[in-house]
Amino acid sequence: MCATCGCGHTHEVITLEQKVLAKNDELAASNRAFLEGQEITAINLMSSPGSGKTTLLERTIRELTRTMAVIEGDQETALDADRIRSTGCPVVQINTGAGCHLDAAMLREAIDRLQPARRALLFVENVGNLVCPALFDLGERGRVVVVSVTEGTDKPLKYPYMFAAADLVVVNKVDLLPYVDFDLAACRAYVASVNPKAEVLALSATRGDNLDSWYDWLAAV
Protein backbone atom coordinates (compact mmCIF):
# COMPACT_ATOMS: atom_id res chain seq x y z
CA MET A 1 0.00 0.00 0.00
CA CYS A 2 0.89 3.61 -0.32
CA ALA A 3 1.39 6.26 2.29
CA THR A 4 0.98 9.74 0.85
CA CYS A 5 -1.93 11.35 2.63
CA GLY A 6 -1.25 15.01 3.31
CA CYS A 7 -2.92 14.59 6.66
CA GLY A 8 -0.35 15.69 9.20
CA HIS A 9 2.21 12.93 8.70
CA THR A 10 3.49 14.56 5.53
CA HIS A 11 7.06 15.27 6.63
CA GLU A 12 7.42 11.86 8.24
CA VAL A 13 6.02 10.17 5.14
CA ILE A 14 8.30 12.04 2.76
CA THR A 15 11.38 11.26 4.87
CA LEU A 16 10.49 7.57 4.98
CA GLU A 17 9.72 7.47 1.27
CA GLN A 18 13.14 8.95 0.54
CA LYS A 19 14.77 6.28 2.71
CA VAL A 20 12.74 3.52 1.07
CA LEU A 21 13.60 4.72 -2.43
CA ALA A 22 17.29 5.19 -1.55
CA LYS A 23 17.50 1.65 -0.16
CA ASN A 24 15.64 0.35 -3.22
CA ASP A 25 18.09 2.13 -5.55
CA GLU A 26 21.02 0.45 -3.72
CA LEU A 27 19.47 -2.99 -4.16
CA ALA A 28 18.60 -2.19 -7.79
CA ALA A 29 22.25 -1.30 -8.46
CA SER A 30 23.27 -4.63 -6.97
CA ASN A 31 20.70 -6.46 -9.15
CA ARG A 32 21.99 -4.59 -12.21
CA ALA A 33 25.60 -5.60 -11.50
CA PHE A 34 24.55 -9.23 -11.00
CA LEU A 35 22.46 -9.30 -14.18
CA GLU A 36 25.21 -7.67 -16.24
CA GLY A 37 27.73 -10.18 -14.86
CA GLN A 38 25.44 -12.97 -16.10
CA GLU A 39 24.78 -11.10 -19.38
CA ILE A 40 21.06 -11.39 -18.60
CA THR A 41 18.83 -8.80 -20.28
CA ALA A 42 16.03 -7.93 -17.85
CA ILE A 43 12.95 -6.11 -19.19
CA ASN A 44 10.47 -4.53 -16.75
CA LEU A 45 6.94 -4.57 -18.23
CA MET A 46 4.55 -2.08 -16.63
CA SER A 47 0.95 -1.12 -17.43
CA SER A 48 -2.62 -0.77 -16.21
CA PRO A 49 -4.35 -4.03 -15.35
CA GLY A 50 -5.53 -5.84 -18.46
CA SER A 51 -3.44 -4.07 -21.11
CA GLY A 52 -2.18 -7.39 -22.45
CA LYS A 53 1.29 -7.84 -20.92
CA THR A 54 0.89 -11.58 -20.33
CA THR A 55 -0.57 -12.16 -23.79
CA LEU A 56 2.39 -10.29 -25.31
CA LEU A 57 4.78 -12.50 -23.32
CA GLU A 58 2.99 -15.74 -24.29
CA ARG A 59 3.30 -14.85 -27.96
CA THR A 60 6.90 -13.66 -27.62
CA ILE A 61 7.91 -16.92 -25.93
CA ARG A 62 6.23 -18.95 -28.69
CA GLU A 63 7.80 -16.95 -31.52
CA LEU A 64 11.35 -16.14 -30.35
CA THR A 65 14.05 -18.80 -30.18
CA ARG A 66 16.12 -17.06 -27.46
CA THR A 67 16.50 -18.48 -23.96
CA MET A 68 13.86 -16.71 -21.89
CA ALA A 69 12.56 -16.64 -18.32
CA VAL A 70 9.72 -14.73 -16.65
CA ILE A 71 9.01 -13.23 -13.22
CA GLU A 72 5.31 -12.49 -12.69
CA GLY A 73 4.06 -9.86 -10.23
CA ASP A 74 0.43 -9.76 -9.03
CA GLN A 75 -1.34 -8.89 -5.81
CA GLU A 76 -2.82 -12.39 -5.65
CA THR A 77 -3.11 -15.64 -7.67
CA ALA A 78 -0.61 -17.50 -9.86
CA LEU A 79 -2.87 -17.19 -12.93
CA ASP A 80 -0.27 -15.36 -15.01
CA ALA A 81 2.55 -17.71 -13.98
CA ASP A 82 0.32 -20.65 -14.96
CA ARG A 83 -0.20 -19.12 -18.41
CA ILE A 84 3.55 -18.63 -18.88
CA ARG A 85 4.38 -22.11 -17.51
CA SER A 86 2.10 -23.71 -20.07
CA THR A 87 4.39 -22.32 -22.81
CA GLY A 88 7.28 -24.27 -21.28
CA CYS A 89 9.16 -21.15 -20.17
CA PRO A 90 10.71 -21.05 -16.65
CA VAL A 91 8.64 -18.71 -14.45
CA VAL A 92 8.34 -17.55 -10.84
CA GLN A 93 5.28 -15.77 -9.40
CA ILE A 94 5.59 -12.98 -6.83
CA ASN A 95 2.43 -12.08 -4.89
CA THR A 96 2.54 -8.63 -3.32
CA GLY A 97 -0.66 -8.94 -1.25
CA ALA A 98 -1.83 -5.38 -0.58
CA GLY A 99 1.38 -4.09 -2.22
CA CYS A 100 1.10 -2.03 -5.38
CA HIS A 101 4.45 -2.59 -7.15
CA LEU A 102 7.52 -4.81 -7.36
CA ASP A 103 10.73 -3.58 -5.77
CA ALA A 104 14.39 -4.49 -6.13
CA ALA A 105 14.38 -6.78 -3.07
CA MET A 106 11.45 -8.82 -4.43
CA LEU A 107 13.18 -9.09 -7.80
CA ARG A 108 16.40 -10.37 -6.24
CA GLU A 109 14.54 -13.01 -4.26
CA ALA A 110 12.67 -14.11 -7.39
CA ILE A 111 15.92 -14.29 -9.40
CA ASP A 112 17.42 -16.49 -6.67
CA ARG A 113 14.43 -18.85 -6.97
CA LEU A 114 14.27 -18.75 -10.77
CA GLN A 115 18.02 -19.08 -11.48
CA PRO A 116 17.70 -17.77 -15.05
CA ALA A 117 20.27 -19.07 -17.55
CA ARG A 118 23.33 -17.02 -18.45
CA ARG A 119 22.54 -14.66 -21.39
CA ALA A 120 18.78 -15.19 -20.90
CA LEU A 121 16.14 -12.63 -21.81
CA LEU A 122 14.37 -12.12 -18.46
CA PHE A 123 10.91 -10.54 -18.53
CA VAL A 124 9.59 -9.03 -15.31
CA GLU A 125 5.83 -8.43 -15.46
CA ASN A 126 5.07 -5.83 -12.81
CA VAL A 127 1.82 -5.46 -10.85
CA GLY A 128 -0.86 -3.90 -13.10
CA ASN A 129 -0.64 -0.28 -11.98
CA LEU A 130 0.16 2.79 -14.06
CA VAL A 131 1.31 4.78 -11.01
CA CYS A 132 3.51 3.24 -8.32
CA PRO A 133 5.86 0.88 -10.24
CA ALA A 134 7.29 3.89 -12.09
CA LEU A 135 9.22 4.97 -8.99
CA PHE A 136 10.93 1.66 -8.20
CA ASP A 137 14.08 0.79 -10.16
CA LEU A 138 14.50 -3.00 -10.23
CA GLY A 139 17.96 -3.07 -11.85
CA GLU A 140 16.45 -3.88 -15.26
CA ARG A 141 18.05 -3.08 -18.63
CA GLY A 142 14.87 -1.78 -20.26
CA ARG A 143 11.51 -0.40 -19.12
CA VAL A 144 8.48 -1.03 -21.29
CA VAL A 145 5.11 0.60 -20.66
CA VAL A 146 2.18 -1.17 -22.34
CA VAL A 147 -0.99 0.81 -22.95
CA SER A 148 -3.98 -0.53 -24.87
CA VAL A 149 -6.08 1.45 -27.33
CA THR A 150 -9.16 0.79 -25.21
CA GLU A 151 -7.69 2.89 -22.37
CA GLY A 152 -7.94 6.19 -24.23
CA THR A 153 -5.53 8.58 -25.93
CA ASP A 154 -4.76 10.81 -22.96
CA LYS A 155 -3.01 8.36 -20.62
CA PRO A 156 0.56 9.71 -21.14
CA LEU A 157 -0.60 13.14 -19.96
CA LYS A 158 -2.60 11.87 -16.99
CA TYR A 159 0.07 9.40 -15.76
CA PRO A 160 3.27 11.21 -16.80
CA TYR A 161 5.57 9.63 -14.20
CA MET A 162 5.10 6.20 -15.73
CA PHE A 163 5.59 7.37 -19.31
CA ALA A 164 8.62 9.46 -18.32
CA ALA A 165 10.23 6.29 -16.94
CA ALA A 166 9.76 4.28 -20.17
CA ASP A 167 12.38 3.31 -22.74
CA LEU A 168 9.63 1.90 -24.94
CA VAL A 169 5.87 2.46 -25.06
CA VAL A 170 3.91 -0.42 -26.59
CA VAL A 171 0.43 0.59 -27.80
CA ASN A 172 -1.34 -2.77 -27.74
CA LYS A 173 -4.70 -4.07 -29.07
CA VAL A 174 -4.58 -2.15 -32.37
CA ASP A 175 -6.98 -4.85 -33.64
CA LEU A 176 -9.66 -3.01 -31.59
CA LEU A 177 -8.99 0.41 -33.22
CA PRO A 178 -12.11 0.20 -35.44
CA TYR A 179 -14.34 -0.09 -32.34
CA VAL A 180 -12.92 2.54 -29.99
CA ASP A 181 -12.20 6.26 -29.97
CA PHE A 182 -8.38 6.31 -29.94
CA ASP A 183 -6.04 8.68 -31.81
CA LEU A 184 -2.66 7.00 -32.29
CA ALA A 185 -0.92 10.09 -33.67
CA ALA A 186 -2.10 12.17 -30.69
CA CYS A 187 -1.00 9.45 -28.27
CA ARG A 188 2.47 9.43 -29.86
CA ALA A 189 2.64 13.22 -29.48
CA TYR A 190 1.59 12.98 -25.82
CA VAL A 191 4.29 10.38 -25.13
CA ALA A 192 6.86 12.64 -26.83
CA SER A 193 5.73 15.60 -24.73
CA VAL A 194 6.51 13.81 -21.44
CA ASN A 195 9.41 11.67 -22.73
CA PRO A 196 11.04 12.69 -26.03
CA LYS A 197 13.45 9.71 -25.88
CA ALA A 198 10.84 6.93 -25.61
CA GLU A 199 10.17 4.80 -28.67
CA VAL A 200 6.52 3.99 -29.46
CA LEU A 201 5.42 0.74 -31.15
CA ALA A 202 1.78 0.06 -32.02
CA LEU A 203 0.94 -3.64 -32.26
CA SER A 204 -1.58 -6.37 -31.50
CA ALA A 205 -0.37 -9.21 -29.31
CA THR A 206 -3.50 -11.27 -30.04
CA ARG A 207 -3.65 -10.78 -33.83
CA GLY A 208 0.09 -10.45 -34.41
CA ASP A 209 0.27 -6.99 -36.05
CA ASN A 210 3.75 -5.43 -36.03
CA LEU A 211 5.33 -7.90 -33.62
CA ASP A 212 8.54 -7.85 -35.67
CA SER A 213 9.21 -4.32 -34.46
CA TRP A 214 8.90 -5.56 -30.86
CA TYR A 215 11.29 -8.43 -31.54
CA ASP A 216 13.72 -5.99 -33.20
CA TRP A 217 13.57 -3.77 -30.12
CA LEU A 218 14.26 -6.75 -27.85
CA ALA A 219 17.24 -7.79 -30.00
CA ALA A 220 18.76 -4.30 -29.78
CA VAL A 221 18.13 -3.37 -26.13
Add this chain to the structure above:
Amino acid sequence: MCATCGCGHTHEVITLEQKVLAKNDELAASNRAFLEGQEITAINLMSSPGSGKTTLLERTIRELTRTMAVIEGDQETALDADRIRSTGCPVVQINTGAGCHLDAAMLREAIDRLQPARRALLFVENVGNLVCPALFDLGERGRVVVVSVTEGTDKPLKYPYMFAAADLVVVNKVDLLPYVDFDLAACRAYVASVNPKAEVLALSATRGDNLDSWYDWLAAV
Protein backbone atom coordinates in the same frame (compact mmCIF):
# COMPACT_ATOMS: atom_id res chain seq x y z
CA MET B 1 3.93 7.27 -4.05
CA CYS B 2 3.89 4.03 -2.11
CA ALA B 3 6.33 2.81 0.46
CA THR B 4 6.15 -0.95 0.89
CA CYS B 5 9.52 -2.33 -0.06
CA GLY B 6 10.50 -5.21 2.21
CA CYS B 7 14.04 -3.89 2.21
CA GLY B 8 14.90 -3.36 5.86
CA HIS B 9 12.48 -0.50 6.60
CA THR B 10 9.57 -2.92 6.85
CA HIS B 11 8.65 -2.37 10.49
CA GLU B 12 9.01 1.41 10.17
CA VAL B 13 6.90 1.40 6.99
CA ILE B 14 4.13 -0.72 8.50
CA THR B 15 3.97 1.47 11.62
CA LEU B 16 3.75 4.63 9.54
CA GLU B 17 1.15 3.10 7.21
CA GLN B 18 -1.00 2.23 10.21
CA LYS B 19 -0.72 5.81 11.46
CA VAL B 20 -1.54 7.20 8.02
CA LEU B 21 -4.58 4.95 7.62
CA ALA B 22 -5.80 5.67 11.17
CA LYS B 23 -5.55 9.41 10.58
CA ASN B 24 -7.29 8.99 7.21
CA ASP B 25 -10.12 7.02 8.85
CA GLU B 26 -10.62 9.86 11.36
CA LEU B 27 -10.88 12.44 8.58
CA ALA B 28 -13.16 10.13 6.58
CA ALA B 29 -15.51 9.85 9.56
CA SER B 30 -15.59 13.64 9.75
CA ASN B 31 -16.34 13.86 6.01
CA ARG B 32 -19.10 11.28 6.40
CA ALA B 33 -20.74 13.24 9.22
CA PHE B 34 -20.53 16.47 7.20
CA LEU B 35 -21.97 14.84 4.05
CA GLU B 36 -24.79 13.18 5.99
CA GLY B 37 -25.60 16.51 7.64
CA GLN B 38 -25.94 18.03 4.17
CA GLU B 39 -27.82 14.94 2.91
CA ILE B 40 -25.22 14.69 0.15
CA THR B 41 -24.78 11.23 -1.41
CA ALA B 42 -21.09 10.79 -2.23
CA ILE B 43 -20.08 7.97 -4.60
CA ASN B 44 -16.40 6.99 -4.89
CA LEU B 45 -15.65 5.67 -8.40
CA MET B 46 -12.52 3.55 -8.65
CA SER B 47 -10.97 1.59 -11.54
CA SER B 48 -7.94 1.00 -13.71
CA PRO B 49 -6.99 3.88 -16.01
CA GLY B 50 -9.22 4.01 -19.06
CA SER B 51 -12.14 1.86 -17.87
CA GLY B 52 -14.62 4.58 -18.76
CA LYS B 53 -15.41 6.32 -15.45
CA THR B 54 -15.51 9.82 -16.96
CA THR B 55 -17.63 8.68 -19.91
CA LEU B 56 -20.08 7.06 -17.49
CA LEU B 57 -20.28 10.31 -15.52
CA GLU B 58 -20.76 12.46 -18.65
CA ARG B 59 -23.69 10.30 -19.71
CA THR B 60 -25.17 10.15 -16.20
CA ILE B 61 -25.06 13.94 -15.89
CA ARG B 62 -26.79 14.31 -19.28
CA GLU B 63 -29.50 11.77 -18.50
CA LEU B 64 -30.35 12.28 -14.82
CA THR B 65 -32.26 15.29 -13.58
CA ARG B 66 -30.85 15.24 -10.03
CA THR B 67 -28.54 17.95 -8.71
CA MET B 68 -25.05 16.60 -9.21
CA ALA B 69 -21.43 17.65 -8.64
CA VAL B 70 -18.11 15.98 -9.43
CA ILE B 71 -14.64 15.83 -7.89
CA GLU B 72 -12.00 14.56 -10.34
CA GLY B 73 -8.75 12.91 -9.21
CA ASP B 74 -5.77 12.48 -11.56
CA GLN B 75 -2.01 12.58 -11.20
CA GLU B 76 -1.84 15.44 -13.70
CA THR B 77 -4.00 17.51 -16.08
CA ALA B 78 -7.53 18.87 -15.80
CA LEU B 79 -8.69 16.92 -18.86
CA ASP B 80 -11.41 15.03 -16.99
CA ALA B 81 -12.66 18.13 -15.18
CA ASP B 82 -12.84 19.91 -18.54
CA ARG B 83 -15.00 17.08 -19.91
CA ILE B 84 -17.34 17.27 -16.92
CA ARG B 85 -17.44 21.10 -16.97
CA SER B 86 -18.60 21.04 -20.59
CA THR B 87 -21.75 19.22 -19.44
CA GLY B 88 -22.53 22.20 -17.19
CA CYS B 89 -22.02 20.26 -13.96
CA PRO B 90 -20.02 21.84 -11.10
CA VAL B 91 -16.60 20.17 -10.86
CA VAL B 92 -13.28 20.47 -9.05
CA GLN B 93 -10.05 18.78 -10.16
CA ILE B 94 -7.55 17.34 -7.68
CA ASN B 95 -4.04 16.62 -9.01
CA THR B 96 -2.10 14.16 -6.86
CA GLY B 97 1.27 14.54 -8.63
CA ALA B 98 3.24 11.37 -7.90
CA GLY B 99 0.43 10.27 -5.53
CA CYS B 100 -1.53 7.15 -6.39
CA HIS B 101 -4.92 7.68 -4.70
CA LEU B 102 -7.27 10.24 -3.19
CA ASP B 103 -7.49 10.45 0.60
CA ALA B 104 -10.00 11.92 3.01
CA ALA B 105 -8.03 15.16 3.49
CA MET B 106 -7.95 15.81 -0.27
CA LEU B 107 -11.67 15.13 -0.49
CA ARG B 108 -12.46 17.58 2.28
CA GLU B 109 -10.40 20.30 0.64
CA ALA B 110 -12.15 19.66 -2.68
CA ILE B 111 -15.59 19.75 -1.02
CA ASP B 112 -14.70 23.11 0.54
CA ARG B 113 -13.80 24.46 -2.92
CA LEU B 114 -16.76 22.86 -4.71
CA GLN B 115 -19.48 23.68 -2.14
CA PRO B 116 -21.89 21.05 -3.47
CA ALA B 117 -25.58 21.80 -3.03
CA ARG B 118 -27.56 20.29 -0.18
CA ARG B 119 -28.97 16.84 -1.19
CA ALA B 120 -26.63 16.69 -4.22
CA LEU B 121 -25.35 13.48 -5.74
CA LEU B 122 -21.57 13.94 -5.48
CA PHE B 123 -19.37 11.75 -7.69
CA VAL B 124 -15.73 11.37 -6.71
CA GLU B 125 -13.64 9.97 -9.56
CA ASN B 126 -10.53 8.50 -7.98
CA VAL B 127 -7.07 8.24 -9.57
CA GLY B 128 -7.05 5.39 -12.13
CA ASN B 129 -5.50 2.63 -10.04
CA LEU B 130 -6.97 -0.76 -9.14
CA VAL B 131 -4.72 -1.10 -6.08
CA CYS B 132 -4.09 1.80 -3.70
CA PRO B 133 -7.44 3.69 -3.59
CA ALA B 134 -9.07 0.56 -2.07
CA LEU B 135 -7.39 1.23 1.28
CA PHE B 136 -8.44 4.87 1.72
CA ASP B 137 -11.93 5.56 3.02
CA LEU B 138 -13.05 9.01 1.87
CA GLY B 139 -16.27 9.18 3.89
CA GLU B 140 -18.35 8.26 0.85
CA ARG B 141 -21.79 6.59 0.94
CA GLY B 142 -21.05 4.10 -1.85
CA ARG B 143 -17.99 2.58 -3.50
CA VAL B 144 -18.19 1.64 -7.16
CA VAL B 145 -15.47 -0.29 -8.97
CA VAL B 146 -15.60 0.01 -12.75
CA VAL B 147 -13.90 -2.68 -14.82
CA SER B 148 -14.09 -2.88 -18.60
CA VAL B 149 -14.49 -6.08 -20.60
CA THR B 150 -11.23 -5.31 -22.40
CA GLU B 151 -9.30 -5.77 -19.14
CA GLY B 152 -9.94 -9.51 -18.89
CA THR B 153 -12.12 -11.79 -16.78
CA ASP B 154 -9.67 -12.47 -13.95
CA LYS B 155 -9.29 -9.00 -12.46
CA PRO B 156 -11.39 -9.62 -9.29
CA LEU B 157 -9.06 -12.49 -8.36
CA LYS B 158 -5.84 -10.62 -9.14
CA TYR B 159 -6.85 -7.36 -7.40
CA PRO B 160 -9.06 -8.69 -4.58
CA TYR B 161 -8.58 -5.76 -2.17
CA MET B 162 -10.31 -3.39 -4.58
CA PHE B 163 -13.21 -5.71 -5.33
CA ALA B 164 -13.63 -6.56 -1.64
CA ALA B 165 -14.09 -2.82 -0.96
CA ALA B 166 -16.86 -2.39 -3.56
CA ASP B 167 -20.59 -1.96 -2.98
CA LEU B 168 -21.14 -2.15 -6.74
CA VAL B 169 -19.03 -3.50 -9.60
CA VAL B 170 -19.82 -1.95 -12.99
CA VAL B 171 -18.65 -4.08 -15.92
CA ASN B 172 -18.35 -1.44 -18.64
CA LYS B 173 -17.84 -1.50 -22.43
CA VAL B 174 -20.14 -4.49 -23.06
CA ASP B 175 -20.43 -3.08 -26.62
CA LEU B 176 -16.91 -4.52 -27.13
CA LEU B 177 -17.84 -8.06 -26.00
CA PRO B 178 -17.97 -9.42 -29.59
CA TYR B 179 -14.32 -8.43 -30.12
CA VAL B 180 -12.62 -9.55 -26.90
CA ASP B 181 -12.19 -12.72 -24.86
CA PHE B 182 -14.27 -11.94 -21.75
CA ASP B 183 -16.54 -14.28 -19.78
CA LEU B 184 -19.18 -12.24 -17.93
CA ALA B 185 -20.57 -15.17 -15.94
CA ALA B 186 -17.08 -16.12 -14.75
CA CYS B 187 -16.33 -12.50 -13.84
CA ARG B 188 -19.53 -12.36 -11.76
CA ALA B 189 -18.49 -15.55 -9.99
CA TYR B 190 -15.01 -14.14 -9.29
CA VAL B 191 -16.53 -10.96 -7.81
CA ALA B 192 -18.82 -13.10 -5.63
CA SER B 193 -15.85 -15.17 -4.44
CA VAL B 194 -14.01 -12.12 -3.04
CA ASN B 195 -17.12 -10.08 -2.12
CA PRO B 196 -20.47 -11.92 -1.88
CA LYS B 197 -22.31 -8.68 -1.05
CA ALA B 198 -21.26 -6.66 -4.11
CA GLU B 199 -23.81 -6.09 -6.84
CA VAL B 200 -22.62 -6.44 -10.44
CA LEU B 201 -24.07 -4.44 -13.35
CA ALA B 202 -22.92 -4.96 -16.95
CA LEU B 203 -23.44 -1.92 -19.17
CA SER B 204 -22.02 0.28 -21.91
CA ALA B 205 -21.54 3.93 -21.08
CA THR B 206 -20.85 4.81 -24.72
CA ARG B 207 -23.70 2.86 -26.35
CA GLY B 208 -26.15 3.15 -23.46
CA ASP B 209 -26.85 -0.54 -22.71
CA ASN B 210 -28.40 -1.19 -19.30
CA LEU B 211 -27.89 2.32 -17.91
CA ASP B 212 -31.29 2.18 -16.22
CA SER B 213 -29.92 -0.38 -13.77
CA TRP B 214 -27.12 2.08 -12.91
CA TYR B 215 -29.62 4.88 -12.38
CA ASP B 216 -31.77 2.58 -10.22
CA TRP B 217 -28.72 1.76 -8.09
CA LEU B 218 -27.93 5.46 -7.69
CA ALA B 219 -31.52 6.19 -6.66
CA ALA B 220 -31.44 3.50 -3.97
CA VAL B 221 -27.96 3.96 -2.48
